[in-house]
Amino acid sequence: MDWLKKVESNKSIAVWGFGILFGIILPLFSDKFRLIHRVWMVGFFLFLVNMLFSIWLGQYIKKNGLKWWNLLVFPVLYFLVSYVFMPKYTVYFALFYLGVIYLAWSISSQSQPK
Secondary structure (H helix, E strand, O other), X not given: OHHHHHHHHHHHHHHHHHHHHHHHHHHHHHHHOOXXXXXXXXXXXXXXXXXXXXXXXXXXXXHOOOXXXXXXXXXXXXXXXXXXXXXXXXXXXXXXXXXXXXXXHHHHHHHOOO
């Protein structure tokens, strides 16, 4: 059973790694890189890319049977970065991402056979 805990921790590490990539690095890159216009930052990076990642993350968490609190990793990391480094209107995306992750997680749980 020790190997089972190791596998679960590796899957949690993937959630944290991708959470850091999409919650910290991508928003900072898109905000601080001056060649990207603000409209592209919001429209492409913050809305499209992170929304698709949120859908994938919710399904990944459910598929791998991870704890429910893994749903909070990405939105909380994003909220902290957006609150400190980005325009103040971007903090509301954290709530949007949390909602999308929860919906993807709950829809995945309904589609699994019992």
